[in-house]
Amino acid sequence: MMVSSRHTGRVSGGMATEMARRARVLDGEPYLLPEAAHWRALVLRRNAAAAGVPPRRTGPGGACARLGLGAAELAALGDCPNDIAFVERADPILESRSPPARTCPLDRALADLDALALSLRDAA
Numbered sequence: 001m002m003v004s005s006r007h008t009g010r011v012s013g014g015m016a017t018e019m020a021r022r023a024r025v026l027d028g029e030p031y032l033l034p035e036a037a038h039w040r041a042l043v044l045r046r047n048a049a050a051a052g053v054p055p056r057r058t059g060p061g062g063a064c065a066r067l068g069l070g071a072a073e074l075a076a077l078g079d080c081p082n083d084i085a086f087v088e089r090a091d092p093i094l095e096s097r098s099p100p101a102r103t104c105p106l107d108r109a110l111a112d113l114d115a116l117a118l119s120l121r122d123a124a
Helices: 015-026 036-050 063-067 071-077 083-096 106-123
Strands: 032-034 103-105
Touching: 032 106, 036 063, 036 083, 036 106, 063 083, 071 083, 103 106
Parallel strands: none
Antiparallel strands: 032 103
16 A cells, blocks of 8 residues: 655644654654543444434433533534434534543554454444
8 A cells, every 4th residue: 555655644633644653653652542441432422422313312311411412512513414424423522521542552552452342242
């Protein structure tokens, strides 16, 4: 696979960002990734948001109320044409309320992600 060698990316977190990070790793910076707990929380948060899609997303006992999405936030999400659109729009709001992801070395992150994937598969 070939990629552009541009040093200034078009988006934050894209290939140019990753290439710069890998160059710093070659200079001795540790290669860190978010802990598996971050990804598990993401999966659970997005599943909870998916449970809040219309028609169950409103009302005092609805999934959106349990997620802490108020009327103003729901209005800002607009009319979502489907479940995926709702989750994609709601997730940044919910993520902004989460603590920053803790990081760990690459080898531990990969091992923990493998264990997480197995646990999610077994739970399904």
